[in-house]
Amino acid sequence: MKLPQQEVKALLKSTMKILGEQLEENESVSLSSLGILSCKTSKEKKSFNVVSREYWLYPPKRSVKFAASTTLKAVLPTKELNHEQ
Amino acid sequence: MSNNKLSFTELVDLIAQETGKPKSLIRDLLHEFISVTSDGLTKDGSVNVADLGRFFLKWYAERSGTNPKTGEDITVPGHHKVFFKPAKSIRDQVNKTFAHLQANKVDTAQVISESKPVVEKTVPLVSTASPNKVVAPVPKPAPVRTKKETPKKKENKRRRWLWLLLIIPILLILYLWPGLLKDEKVPDEPAMLETPVVQPEVIPITDSPDKDQNPVANDTLEQMPEEELSETKAEVESVPEPNHPGGTHITGPGDRFRVIAESFYDHAEAWPNIYRVNQDIASNPDLLYPGTRIQIPPLYGNKDSYTEKDMEQIAEGYILVYLAYKKLEEPTAKHYLWAVQKWGSRELLELYKTRIDPNDLQKNDQIDGFPNF
Numbered sequence: 325m326k327l328p329q330q331e332v333k334a335l336l337k338s339t340m341k342i343l344g345e346q347l348e349e350n351e352s353v354s355l356s357s358l359g360i361l362s363c364k365t366s367k368e369k370k371s372f373n374v375v376s377r378e379y380w381l382y383p384p385k386r387s388v389k390f391a392a393s394t395t396l397k398a399v400l401p402t403k404e405l406n407h408e409q
Numbered sequence: 410m411s412n413n414k415l416s417f418t419e420l421v422d423l424i425a426q427e428t429g430k431p432k433s434l435i436r437d438l439l440h441e442f443i444s445v446t447s448d449g450l451t452k453d454g455s456v457n458v459a460d461l462g463r464f465f466l467k468w469y470a471e472r473s474g475t476n477p478k479t480g481e482d483i484t485v486p487g488h489h490k491v492f493f494k495p496a497k498s499i500r501d502q503v504n505k506t507f508a509h510l511q512a513n514k515v516d517t518a519q520v521i522s523e524s525k526p527v528v529e530k531t532v533p534l535v536s537t538a539s540p541n542k543v544v545a546p547v548p549k550p551a552p553v554r555t556k557k558e559t560p561k562k563k564e565n566k567r568r569r570w571l572w573l574l575l576i577i578p579i580l581l582i583l584y585l586w587p588g589l590l591k592d593e594k595v596p597d598e599p600a601m602l603e604t605p606v607v608q609p610e611v612i613p614i615t616d617s618p619d620k621d622q623n624p625v626a627n628d629t630l631e632q633m634p635e636e637e638l639s640e641t642k643a644e645v646e647s648v649p650e651p652n653h654p655g656g657t658h659i660t661g662p663g664d665r666f667r668v669i670a671e672s673f674y675d676h677a678e679a680w681p682n683i684y685r686v687n688q689d690i691a692s693n694p695d696l697l698y699p700g701t702r703i704q705i706p707p708l709y710g711n712k713d714s715y716t717e718k719d720m721e722q723i724a725e726g727y728i729l730v731y732l733a734y735k736k737l738e739e740p741t742a743k744h745y746l747w748a749v750q751k752w753g754s755r756e757l758l759e760l761y762k763t764r765i766d767p768n769d770l771q772k773n774d775q776i777d778g779f780p781n782f
Contacts, residue, residue: 327438335438338428339420340460344502346415346423356417358443359491363503370515383510386503390464390493396447400489404468405454 347388359392450491462495655707662699666691673705676712681726681745682719684733693737694730724753728761735766743769 327335343361346353352362368384392400415423421439425432446464449456455465471487501508653674660669670680684694687703697703710716715723727748734742746769749758758765 339424342423344499348502352414354416379515381513381515383507388495392491
């Protein structure tokens with residue numbers, strides 16, 4: 325690929341924007357050879373604070389999950405990386 | 410909101426449509442992006458993509474496990490897992506729908522008191538934009554555990570009470586069993602109740618005439634039949650009062666049996682009668698320690714006319730004195746054996762024949778009369 329850096333940056337920015345929009349619409353996005361980005365909605369939940377003896381109701385929440393593809397899993401190192409965070 | 414899956418081609422089309430670039434260019438760009446990300450993960454273990462998030466690897470060490478299907482022990486080798494942490498911009502974008510909702514504190518009293526209706530008990534989440542506006546009904550909070558008994562607990566409690574009611578009578582019966590047995594025996598032995606057991610009368614050490622002449626105590630007399638009672642009363646009336654009632658005496662310095670006999674019986678020669686009942690205290694008839702309590706048996710006769718019983722008892726006393734002196738190897742012992750003939754019959758000597766020295770007995774036979782002691 326012979327593209328100027330500015331153009332690549334703009335293209336990637338557009339890509340990320342579209343990915344965000346798709347995830348916002350609760351759609352999974354498949355990136356071939358990398359994996360699938362999906363959005364999961366967790367229901368509202370009630371919790372009890374044992375210290376204050378109070379019940380709290382938390383609103384529903386959406387979070388982004390990633391499942392690696394088999395292609396990516398296959399190329400992952402079989403030994404622990406030293407600089408792994 | 411639909412949960413559709415956007416394929417790679419569709420993504421390329423979308424980006425191409427958005428940017429107005431050719432699809433091939435976008436496809437190549439995305440492939441390059443994926444390739445770079447994959448290489449970065451493999452080499453560095455972490456790749457940070459601006460406005461998207463961070464891909465990173467996490468190492469899971471080797472561990473032993475069990476195959477749930479076969480039950481075989483297996484070793485899971487160490488491996489990496491890929492994780493993704495979305496950027497804040499993505500998180501905010503995704504949660505835009507619920508951004509206006511905040512955690513809401515639930516009234517505890519309300520939760521506890523409200524237990525029946527399900528729909529009405531939902532606590533609404535209040536929008537931060539318009540606090541008074543009810544945004545969405547929230548399902549009823551999980552029921553709070555109260556002390557209300559469940560049917561199972563009630564059943565268990567009922568069973569416990571039943572067991573208790575069953576066990577208590579059994580324990581009572583076991584506790585009262587000996588008493589019940591005792592009560593059952595009463596009808597079989599009615600005589601026991603009518604005539605209580607008469608304790609054997611304690612006979613005093615002294616061989617007093619009371620033992621023979623007053624054999625029955627007053628208490629026993631009351632419980633005897635009338636015929637026996639009248640006979641016994643007649644016997645009691647016929648018993649004479651002893652001339653010398655006897656009693657106890659505590660010895661003083663210089664006391665001897667002879668002196669005591671003189672004091673109680675007015676007849677010193679009757680002293681073996683006192684020795685007879687006190688031979689355990691004084692092994693030597695001539696020796697009496699001061700402060701010794703001695704028994705004085707009664708005599709029914711007096712110096713001039715002893716009863717037959719008195720004579721026998723005094724004679725027996727002489728025999729015992731003889732035996733004591735004989736034991737002490739006193740040469741005068743045989744003299745006391747001679748006295749037996751005066752006080753008692755020869756039958757008494759026959760009774761003690763085995764304990765009397767035959768030589769002393771022969772000499773006793775040869776002598777007539779009673780030596781003056």
